[in-house]
Amino acid sequence: MEQFEAFLAAHLPSAASFHPHYETSLHQMLLGGGKRFRPALLLGVVQAYNTLLVPSAYHAALAIELLHTYSLIHDDLPAMDNADLRRGMPTLHKMYNEVSAILAGDALNTYAFEVLSNAPFSDKVIVKLVRSLAHNGGVEGMVLGQAIDCHFENQRLELEQVKMLHIHKTGKLIAASLQMGAYIVGRDDLAQQLYDFGIDLGLLFQIQDDILDVTQDETQAGKTTNNDEAKNSFVTLLGYERAMDEANALAEKVTRQMMSFDENLQRELSPTLTQYINRHKD
Incomplete structure (x- = not known):
């Protein structure tokens, strides 16, 4: 992951202008740290099956x-969670203004696909990667989950509806990370198994976040906490x-x-996953 951090720093979006x-x-949120959980999953799959492809896979990560x-x-925007802190620093709309935050998000969204389109893979593989990222991050994935989350604030959902919400909002992008790793190394036979695993992993990740929201303060979490009272979180629905x-x-x-994974995949994913599988107990 140190090499990935160096790659990220060397491939920050560049847009010189007279804008202040x-x-x-x-750059601010990208360089502000973060778990890098999703890149680590993708790179773990690639490392398990073809170490020579890891440098190329940095583009997808x-x-x-x-x-x-x-x-x-x-x-974090006022129209959504209205959070003041992220990754231990003020959110962009607090640091600058709401317009700057919206446009920065728009720019990073589109730049993601520019980076992916320039990855040193065959066109066939790039199309698979673009499709996976767009599908799971967009209309039927993360954006749908966010739409449900925002629309049903202050309205109690059933447990299965809450699971659907968070599978889309959180789980699908985690699942895509594993699936994209399989596509890069030509293991399409593993792509669905890894995707399904990622859905469960993403749901666990979200339940843990909901628990940590009520057990950690802002300093520990590096972001605004105790901000889920109106949301359909697992703690709000089920209790702690x-x-x-x-x-x-x-x-x-x-x-x-x-x-159940083969020895190579277990070896490469275990260091990342063991940090997170029981983090709600820490």
Whole structure:
């Protein structure tokens, strides 16, 4: 991941102009840290099956991180979560203004596909990667989840509806990360299995975030916390204890799924996954 960080720093979006902070706003959230969870999953799959393709795969990993970062910028806007803090720093609309934050998110969204289109893969592979990222990050994926999340604030949903919401808002982009890794190494036979695993992993990730929202302060989380009262979070719906039970059961399921993978894939994914599978217990 150190090499990926160097790649990211060397491929930041560039847009020289007389605007006082446009280019800086594009870089700020990217350089502000973050878990890099989705890039690590993609690169883990590639490392498991073809180490020679890892440098090329940085393009796809960066594309995912760009799309994810755009979603965070927009998620924090006053029209959505109205958050003041992200990755330990003021959100872009607080640092500059709402217009700057909207445009920075728009720019990172489109730049993700520019980076992906320039990846050193065959056109056939690039089309698969673009399709996966666009489908899971867009109309039927992350954006749908966000639309449901925002529309049903202050309206109680059923548990299965909440799961659908978060599978789309969080799970699908995590699932795409694993699927795209399989496409890069020509393991289309594994793509669906990894995608399904990613959906469960993404749901676990979201339940954990909901738990951490009520157990961590802003300094620990690096973002605005205790901000989910009006949202359909798992803790809001189930309460803390039942949300923990759901997280524990899903963590066990994800662990079993991971243990069913071949030795190479287990070896490469385990360092990333072991950091997160039980983070709600920390």
